[in-house]
Amino acid sequence: MLLVLKLAWRNVHRNTRRSILTVLIFAVGLATLVISNALYDGFHEKMVINAVRIFIGHLQVHAEGFHANPTVDKCFVPPPEKNLDLPQVTALARRVRFQSLASTAATSQGVMVVGIEPEREAQVTNLKRSLVSGTYLGSGAEDLQSCLVGERLMESLRLEPGEKLVLFGQAYDGSIAAAACRVTGVCRTGNPEIDRSCVWMPIASAQEMLGYGERISELVFLTRRAGDVPAVQRELKHRLAGAGLEILSWKEVAPDIVQLVELDIAMQTVLMIIISIIVALAIMNTMLMAIQERFTEFGVMAAIGTRPGQIIAVLMTESFFLGLLGLAAGALVTMLGLIYLFWHGVNLSAFSAGVMKLIGMDTTVRPLVQLKQVVVSSLVVLLSGTLVSILPALRAAHLEPVEAIRHI
Amino acid sequence: MIIAENISRVYDGVFPVRAVDGLSLEVADGEFLCLAGPSGSGKTTLLHLLGGLERPDSGRIAIDGEEITGYNQRQRARLRLWKIGFIFQELNLIPVLNARENVEYGLLLQGVVASERRRRVDEILAELDLAGLAERRPRALSRGQQQRVAVARAMVSRPKLVIADEPTANLDSHNAENLVELMRRLNRDRGVTIVMATHDQQIMKRVGRVVSLRDGQITGETK
Secondary structure (H helix, E strand, C coil), rough: CCHHHHHHHHCCCHHHHHHHHHHHHHHHHHHHHHHHHHHHHHHHHHHHHHHHHHCCEEEEECCCCCCCCCCCCCCEECCCCCHHCCCCCCECCCCEEEEEEECCCCCCCEEEEEEEEEHHHHHHHCCHHHHECCCCCCCCCCHCCEEEEEHHHHHHHCCCCCCCCEEEECCCCCEEEEEEEEEEEEECCHHHHHHHHHEEEEEEHHHHHHHCCCCCEEEEEECCCCHHHHHHHHHHHHCCCCCCCEEHHHHCCCHHHHHHHHHHHHHHHHHHHHHHHHHHHHHHHHHHHHHHHHHHHHHHHHHHHCCHHHHHHHHHHHHHHHHHHHHHHHHHHHHHHHHHHHCCCEEHHHHHCCCCHHHHCCEEEECCCHHHHHHHHHHHHHHHHHHHCHHHHHHHHHHHHHHHHHCC | CEEEEEEEEEEEECCCEECCCCEEEEEEECEEEEEEEECCCCCCHHHHCCCCCCCCCCEEEEECCCCCCCCHHHHHHHHHHHHHEECCCCCCCCCCCCCCHHHHHHHHHCCHHHHHHHHHHHHHHHHHHCCCCCCCCHHHHCCCHHHHHHHHHHCCCCCCCCEEECCCCCCCCHHHHHHHHHHHHHHHHHHHHHEEEEEEEHHHCCCCCCEEEEECEEEEECC
């Protein structure tokens, strides 16, 4: 064993230029995999966080069927808050949500009205932080006639801050509901669709407009971590069983994001396979050259009694050592690359105008490094580069000694 | 020691070459035999057959009572490890190992313990006046020194038979004479059987028995 290690290690230093080239192949392969995966993961995280913090939260509770068909009649009286108290939940807000016709002096447009508890909504979503002009909603009586409007909706309704907006809809009892509110603030959430269609008002105003009384359309939860969602969902389903409610995770509320992430992960896997093949072929080429030059040496080794398995072990170990050196070099290159990308980010809007819809106004993506990805990428690069050497190693080991010795 | 009966070896090709053609040869224990002949006479092929590097297409070979004709690659490798030492014309040594490690290589393959390995290597290096060169790698040794290291490696594992294929071909006359003298001394002192191929007349004169080859057949013998 020691002989194999000694021979393999010394052969690594034998042709410094070729060894450096091989190490670089491993290094670049690793850096490409880790950095591309980190950027993908950063992009996914941004998509999910923005979706959660812009509007949907980590979990939503509705009357059964509301998510599929959000009609006014699907509402519910919220359960006591002590029933909703869970250690993983950091914030909770009630909402009334309905479709409405918004009218101004100039024009009319279909909108989504969201009745919110302003302070609690600010804990669950970034609504308060998304205010670009005017003032946020308060909880006092003087705020009952106030509303916030999405920035693009302001433009399409040709509204100015402070102007009145009239909302028409269907009340709970089926009659026509109407309310007037004054625009006190403009929001830019970062999601163009929300900015184009949303009006926020105090929940009490929305309940009064629809004749809901204590009823609401949804409860929105924010958990400490995304990983807490399944456990919280299970517990809520248990606690609220039989109440005619549906408890949905963000993945169920926004399956398109999940599908996009899954598609990206599939693309990541394909990219990983392609990079591994390129690394493997490049390594195999350099190993073939290295072995070709040493056929006579292998012949002499076989002549003096070295078994084919021992020759294979030397060559595979040599490849493995080069791989380890490549990983070390790759780690350095990767770190430098990640530091740069983390500092500067990658602005995706240069590539696609539609990307804002997915990740919000801030279209700069920064890498998200996950230890599991780094370990998997390292193993993939190391193993593909090492295992591919078995082909030239088998060839060298099974040459007849005479054939190898004559190969001068 | 060696019994070769009616062995032949044919290399296939557009024009098949009968490198060894129905040859029979016996080599006694402890003998120093020289194979002589011009290029293409079959010396190297015969050495390869006797050393288990190739298998004859017909005939039989026995070494030290062991029938090796039908051995597979693994069995032949084992035979070479334990019973046969080799000295080639050139490129004998493993470049990344120094002289000591090259000599020690076969002992490592045999699984000899470290203390015994050290003792035997030191002994043979001293005997062949290589002690001062032990830490040098082959590229830092002259051709003559490299061949002496090759002799040391062939001898250190205590083989029954040493096969040497024109070991002096790339040496000047002084080094060539010294090398052959060294091999004669080892043959005499250790009783190891040596079969050497050469076309050097001067060297043939210093050896006990010379078998002449031509076109793969024995044409004569002198003692």
